[in-house]
Amino acid sequence: MRDRSLWIGFLVALGLGLSIALTQQQEVDPYKEAERQRELFRQTAGILPGELYAAQGEELFAQKRGPKNASLEACDFGLGPGKLEGALTQLPRYFADTRRVEDLETRIVSCMVNLQGFRPQDIKREDVKALTAFVASKSTEMPINVVPRSSQEIAMYNLGRELWYHRAGDRDMNCAICHDSYAGGKVRLSPVRSPRQGLSNEWPAYRFEADKLYTLEDRIAFCYESVGIHPPEYYSEPMIALSIYMLAEATKGKNKFTELPGFTR
Amino acid sequence: MKTRYFVGLMAMLLVGLTLSQQSPFQQRVQQAINSGGNKFAETMKQDRDQALCSQYRDKLPPEEVGAFLERQRALIKYPADGKLMGDWKQGEALFTNPRKGNCYACHTGDPKEAGAGRMGPGLVGYGQRGTSEPVVKYTYDKIYNAWASMPCSLMYRAGYHGILTPEETAHVTAFLLDPASPVNAKR
Known part of the structure; x- marks a missing residue:
């Protein structure tokens, strides 16, 4: 009797699943739907939105801008001035000149301040996002290689791990509840991955459901918002700490970046 | 005589201070949280047991469990009329409202609800436990x-x-237990 009702339940679920699949594909396989949307962009526009951001960033990168009328071509992302190939794969890391651990976004801001002479409050978030997309595009599909070595990097990683497990807010949430306990499963319709499974390997990415470019910091902010915690400020320590934690774990899991900027839901 | 009391008092104060102080690492974490801005720091504030759960990565050591459960039990409030089972229809709305219970993000209650989560235990047929x-x-x-x-x-x-009031909690209870609720529909 119980077996039979289980079977009927299974068939009902299967039928329901199929009917949803036929009407709203993105509700069943978000990855396939993202792939489909990406193809549609290619066919109609010939270019992906992420590539547009990157192109915009490339222009900003080479332009002489700011009070010092300089380009960003001398910016050192850790591999030497102006070396962009694979730069994102080893970020966040410690920089002796600013004496702090910086992620890609924070490093871009530092260079805008130090090379171009911008005051931090005059730096437009949209510019940083475009520049992030451009620099990240030079690490497309490369293996992630974040291994905290200096004491500053190890301290930042430990901070990130602590924040990862920090339960707070009126939903008693932390990152681990979704991204460790239920990694590989789904939260409602969204697939969730753990850091080891490569969470964070597609950012910066264009999200077609939001029609916006999200950097990793934007994505972290979105997670906090969705659990009722006000996100940390951009370029702040919690952002950098969580980034180095996730990317160091992704490195342990031998993950590569996807196409960058990514294209996702 | 007086000085001895005084010394004893100071010693106790000192012990108390050391015990209540955060470790250097915890202080560093707090400093990092503060650097994320006032609003972030405000919403990241923890009550005692949230901090305990974080410290032990959600797996409490056995010696902490008893007192923890006791503290949490003391926080439960009941509806003024004492009725713990309310109206299942209102309960259903609370169960699926993302701003209220948001229960269906993790639990399947009514199997017809498209996109219900499966992270938490399934609740279809929960009412077979009866309503004792x-x-x-x-x-x-x-x-x-x-x-x-x-x-x-x-x-x-x-x-x-405070996301659910005691009355609202009773409605969600009814959604799970009431034989008329879709959770318990004959299948």
């Missing part, structure tokens, strides 16, 4: 404060945080 007093109370308590029966449960404390 202990069953109703267990269910109510679980919804109001999940940590009163399971320390550091992944399930959040809806009543304790």
